[in-house]
Amino acid sequence: MxxxxxxxxxxxxxxxxxxxxxxxxxxxxxxxxxxxxxxxxxxxxxxxxxxxxxxxxxxxxxxxxxxxxxxxxxxxxxxxxxxxxxxxxxxxxxxxxxxxxxxxxxxxxxxxxxxxxxxxxxxxxxxxxxxxxxxxxxxxxxxxDPKDFESRKAHHRPFFRPISLHPRVSRALVNLTKAKREILDPMMGAGGILMEAGLLGLKVYGVDIRPEMVEGAEMNLRHYGIRDYELKLGDATKLEELFPGKKFEAVATDPPYGTSATLAGRKRDELYEKVLESIYGVLEEGSRLAIAFPASFDGEAEAEKVGFKLVGKYYQRVHKSLERYFYVFEKP
Structure with a gap:
């Protein structure tokens, strides 16, 4: 025992x-x-x-x-x-x-x-x-050792963006997908989730719509010794175009929550709905998506509309202006 x-x-x-x-x-x-x-x-x-x-x-x-x-x-x-x-x-x-x-x-x-x-x-x-x-x-x-995770927090990375999940939480999202071979983050930002997945020996795939994020994520991955990666500049709502014929074993992502700049000028809820549809299209049957949404967005209802089945839902209050849920969905 x-x-x-x-x-x-x-x-x-x-x-x-x-x-x-x-x-x-x-x-x-x-x-x-x-x-x-x-x-x-x-x-x-x-x-x-x-x-x-x-x-x-x-x-x-x-x-x-x-x-x-x-x-x-x-x-x-x-x-x-x-x-x-x-x-x-x-x-x-x-x-x-x-x-x-x-x-x-x-x-x-x-x-x-x-x-x-x-x-x-x-x-x-x-x-x-x-x-x-x-x-x-x-x-x-x-x-x-907490120091191991602390050493990968946002301000220690060569490409620094202050809005980032704690490495422990990023690691948990990867693990909740039960990935054994590979994982995709279609809204990777500075690459925090991909870093944790790469350190576990998974092949990592990343997408971001901003060129500086693709360059910065690669810088961060290489800094932590991760070499088995494929990063693309592109739109998370068009994953089947970015990866034609490819089905992924797992997806984990932390979408941007806020401004029109971070959302590439699109309405937030509409973007989330299209991203869920896009992820569903490239995920293997029986595989999992781990994703975070602000509490004001009904991630469970929208994901179920697409065809996902809820596996887990976890609430976190970050500060007075940000409450979110982490979700784990399965594609039946």
């Missing part, structure tokens, strides 16, 4: 991102306790779990208990897969029902009695205890 600790800013989206990756890996979510997911999967899932954007960490789940006494008793019977030294670290979630103040010391003593050495400053193995409705203990296998 494994565990994933998801992030709390978009928890439903984070859970569904994990679910999408587990479906590719042949695993499943076996239970949830606040931001803690119990995962029924083996090490074959690691390459897919390593793709996660909206996760804090994942690891091996070894103990689940209803009380501190039960956790300590079960811990005595566990064959702890500790390499080198260890440290016990407690995560007290918002729904924690147990007094875990002294638990790291008590659990550390149980594990130490099995012959393992403690190192509180630089342990080789981190034993993680989560407190929610229940108590869970395991070994951390992968920590998703």
């Amino acid at each position: 494994l565990y994933i600790e998801i992030l709390g800013n978009l928890p439903e989206m984070a859970r569904d991102e994990a679910k999408a990756m587990l479906e590719l890996a042949g695993g499943r979510i076996a239970g949830q306790d606040y931001l803690f997911l119990k995962i029924d999967a083996d090490e074959g899932a690691f390459p897919y779990l390593n793709r996660l954007g909206l996760a804090h960490e994942y690891g091996m789940l070894l103990v689940e208990a209803n009380s501190i006494e039960e956790l300590l008793q079960k811990a005595r019977d566990v064959d702890w897969p500790i390499k080198g030294t260890f440290k016990v670290d407690t995560e007290t979630m918002a729904n924690c029902r147990h007094d875990v103040l002294d638990l790291p010391r008590k659990l550390g003593a149980v594990i130490h009695a099995k012959g393992f050495r403690v190192n509180l400053s630089k342990p080789d193995t981190l034993v993680r205890v989560y407190c929610g409705e229940k108590l869970y203990a395991g070994i951390r296998l992968r920590f998703f």
Whole structure:
């Protein structure tokens, strides 16, 4: 059994991102306790779990208990897969029902009695205890360092545009499509979604109607070592003309929300409707589109008119003048 600790800013989206990756890996979510997911999967899932954007960490789940006494008793019977030294670290979630103040010391003593050495400053193995409705203990296998994602935020890129999704969210949109080979962003802007997809080893296709964006996106992709890409200057409402005969495995995009300049002088809602039709035309059957729309646009109704089926919908308030939904649609 494994565990994933998801992030709390978009928890439903984070859970569904994990679910999408587990479906590719042949695993499943076996239970949830606040931001803690119990995962029924083996090490074959690691390459897919390593793709996660909206996760804090994942690891091996070894103990689940209803009380501190039960956790300590079960811990005595566990064959702890500790390499080198260890440290016990407690995560007290918002729904924690147990007094875990002294638990790291008590659990550390149980594990130490099995012959393992403690190192509180630089342990080789981190034993993680989560407190929610229940108590869970395991070994951390992968920590998703925020600095890695922060290094790809808009102001760190060679081609800089301030309006851009956070790299973690871009990564999640890619993963929610369940793409394994390739992805298209038909309104790519500076290429943030394509960067995250390219770093996952996918071939990336991008389109933008503005020449400076096509040049800038290429600059950003190359800066982060991505070479397997195809970028085109063109109109997102005419994708079948841009890619004749091509059907894509997945599409993810964050369309511009605002001014007539960013919308190439067209009415926003009309543009969105035509883009949805255009994407539907180039998407493989059974494949997914992940897309963001401002809350004032009924993305669900318009996509269903085109023929899409809703798979997921996630609300985000960015600031007082911008509320949006992230949608995941499937082409039946």
